[in-house]
Amino acid sequence: MINNKRHLGKQFCSFFFIVITICFSGCAAKNESTTSQKENDSIIVGFSQIGAESAWRNCNTRSVQEAAAERGIQLVYDNAEQKQENQIKALRSFIAYQVDVIAFVPIVTGGWDNVLQEARDAGIPVLVTDRKIEVADQSLYAGFIGTDSLKEGRNAGLFLLEKFKNKSARFAETGEFINIVELFGTEGSSVAIGRADGLREVLKSHPEFRIIYSKSGDFLRSKGYELAVEFLEMYDDIDVIFSHNDGMTLGAIEAMEEKGIHPGKDIVIVTIDAQQAAIDALRGGKVNCVIECNPKTGPEIMKLVEKLAAGEKIPRLQYVQEEVFYETDDLSLIAPRGY
Numbered sequence: 001m002i003n004n005k006r007h008l009g010k011q012f013c014s015f016f017f018i019v020i021t022i023c024f025s026g027c028a029a030k031n032e033s034t035t036s037q038k039e040n041d042s043i044i045v046g047f048s049q050i051g052a053e054s055a056w057r058n059c060n061t062r063s064v065q066e067a068a069a070e071r072g073i074q075l076v077y078d079n080a081e082q083k084q085e086n087q088i089k090a091l092r093s094f095i096a097y098q099v100d101v102i103a104f105v106p107i108v109t110g111g112w113d114n115v116l117q118e119a120r121d122a123g124i125p126v127l128v129t130d131r132k133i134e135v136a137d138q139s140l141y142a143g144f145i146g147t148d149s150l151k152e153g154r155n156a157g158l159f160l161l162e163k164f165k166n167k168s169a170r171f172a173e174t175g176e177f178i179n180i181v182e183l184f185g186t187e188g189s190s191v192a193i194g195r196a197d198g199l200r201e202v203l204k205s206h207p208e209f210r211i212i213y214s215k216s217g218d219f220l221r222s223k224g225y226e227l228a229v230e231f232l233e234m235y236d237d238i239d240v241i242f243s244h245n246d247g248m249t250l251g252a253i254e255a256m257e258e259k260g261i262h263p264g265k266d267i268v269i270v271t272i273d274a275q276q277a278a279i280d281a282l283r284g285g286k287v288n289c290v291i292e293c294n295p296k297t298g299p300e301i302m303k304l305v306e307k308l309a310a311g312e313k314i315p316r317l318q319y320v321q322e323e324v325f326y327e328t329d330d331l332s333l334i335a336p337r338g339y
């Protein structure tokens with residue numbers, strides 16, 4: 001009975017996969033017949049992505065789709081359009097179809113216990129990627145692969161300490177603060193929390209730095225623009241914008257330029273993701289520091305999926321390699337980013 005259900009589930013998935021593959025054929029890599037493809041013919045992975053809010057996210061989706069196609073893994077893809085309830089529905093449908101492995105990008109940290117318990121009851125291993133989760137029972141998921149957002153926030157803080165070391169050193173005598181505006185990512189997401197915490201941790205023993213404004217722009221360029229219009233109206237003594245992603249940064253730059261403020265000169269800008277447009281802004285002197293968040297995790301995800309499908313253990317925590325690009329670097333050496 002169980003085998004029959006699984007078989008039907010797999011048939012359904014194969015059909016669903018074909019439909020999805022056709023939909024995304026523009027993004028997928030060439031489907032060459034390789035040994036690994038034959039070996040992986042039977043692996044089906046259900047992948048729940050949170051949406052298409054940024055260039056980073058679209059690159060992440062492409063990376064997963066291409067890596068699955070290259071390894072002959074059948075990918076059942078779902079776009080949750082920024083809603084946790086859609087993600088939970090997608091996970092439940094993956095369970096009903098009895099996929100071999102579930103991988104998902106959790107939009108926020110909390111609220112996953114029940115659905116992950118259901119996956120476990122169905123014997124389906126779960127891989128968490130990009131953003132972390134908080135669950136009462138850690139064994140509800142097999143492992144995490146993605147970005148180290150706390151380190152990203154710390155890198156932003158370390159850059160600011162260096163950039164403002166002279167003003168900082170004079171603080172006791174001048175009493176002049178270094179005023180920071182923070183464009184926060186999605187509320188409740190592990191990456192926004194990590195980036196915010198990392199910055200605060202580094203600056204906590206430096207009272208000359210103070211965060212005068214922090215609001216969520218949901219990782220959207222349009223909201224970055226709107227918030228910048230607001231804070232530029234409220235303050236005329238902003239020293240720094242710390243933005244949790246490039247999309248919001250680009251929106252803020254647009255708002256600054258409309259007001260005749262010179263980004264990167266009148267206000268120091270630190271941004272996270274390292275999409276091509278942010279690197280171009282760094283080269284143009286409009287941004288001072290770009291912290292990479294690496295979206296090209298598809299190949300590593302698929303390696304872990306293969307292990308899980310084979311019943312093997314995977315590392316609990318795997319961070320991807322990421323760099324920091326500074327205004328003082330030789331910027332001609334940065335390779336095209338691809339997103």
Ligand code: AHR
Pocket residue numbers: 053054056057130131191219244245246247272273293
């Ligand atoms: O979770 C990663 C973040 O989500 C990226 O920094 C941002 O651009 C995205 O939308």
